[in-house]
Amino acid sequence: MSLELLPRLRVVLVETSHPGNIGAVARAMKTMGLARLALVEPKRFPCAEATAMAAGADDILYDATVHDTLDAALAGTAWVVGASARDRRRVDWPVLEPAPFASEALARAADVEVALVFGREHSGLSNDELDRCHALLRIPTSADYHSLNLAAAVQVAAWELREAALAGATRPDDAGRARESVAVADMEGFYAHLEQVLAEVGYLDRRSPRLLMRRLRRLFNRAQPDRPELNILRGILAATQRARRQG
């Protein structure tokens, strides 16, 4: 599974009413590395509103193909998935949620042409159109409100496709990666200095020193100071000592 499969996937929009939605779909696709858009009888296209909403993903609009029928838009495909908001468990399509859909789509895209079809904003796909599909994609929503915007549905599907494509790759540990590490001995030097200063300012003797230092160790160990941060902390301790002695 890999990223180069993403531009091969085809997104098909059937009879989209609002050209702005077509542009927003292009943008959602491009952010996630998808590229191929096919339009079946769009109400208005090309359209300035679509280009405006594409916001830099207009190359996907220029390359989009426009078709009279869904069959024409699906030419050459071997696995077709229809997005459906309705619960169609009673009918005989396999119903896939986004993550399993994405895995299967990528696995198949290595060998054959794959299309993901989205219906009209208000009425979705007709039964005739669903008959062209090998499976359905269902994006689970709140029970109270399942009015997912067209571009939002494409965004979720595209996001999961990208996640599936990246899944094999090793993800670097962002947190704490480029940070310069601090040796245990340096942390011990800091704790000794901290304990000394706490004694000097009269804070240590009013409590159980061992318990207090243990709590402070947990706090600073959790923060995992890097080298510049440890220098700042040591600098503050030294400044405190100077100020008290000069005071």
Place this chain on the structure above:
Amino acid sequence: MSLELLPRLRVVLVETSHPGNIGAVARAMKTMGLARLALVEPKRFPCAEATAMAAGADDILYDATVHDTLDAALAGTAWVVGASARDRRRVDWPVLEPAPFASEALARAADVEVALVFGREHSGLSNDELDRCHALLRIPTSADYHSLNLAAAVQVAAWELREAALAGATRPDDAGRARESVAVADMEGFYAHLEQVLAEVGYLDRRSPRLLMRRLRRLFNRAQPDRPELNILRGILAATQRARRQG
């Protein structure tokens, strides 16, 4: 199942330019079961365009709170995550991708108030605003094109939150869980006190105060002190002031 945690999460939008985006965010939230929206200095709100784009999620707009400052919008929160498109690996926030973010947000939301902050459409969050955050959410995009629309970013985050809630996969975060939480306002009180003491011991003026305080904020936000720890830190600051004045 922890779906009941979703309506407790707070989505904060900072200085949104296009009211349509606010409506689209409300719709994205409601489809996934989120409910609480806070707006900081929106350019236009309320606005017919927002209501139109909300498409039935207008109850979220009616209940949205509007604030003069980010701090006001974050009142009562104890874990704040800022969405950031830029690669901030060089700085010292934990950077979370959507799925780990969602797990941790839900785990923490069981105990404390959690907020997810999105910045301006074109310029995101300022450094000052990022300083209020305990972690960053980064949604990986195509290397060629990372112009994720505001509502699309909220949709991906909300989708992953719902997935995590449905999975019941609230992976408990040992560091953050049973610990008594500290409100953002209390952390701000600590930072003000810390800055005061650093000025008194003569450490602040030898450096760039803003840069220094930013570094210290990152360090202590990373550690996420609990209530007893914050009391210890405040006690050390007070003891330092007394020692210097008596010295």
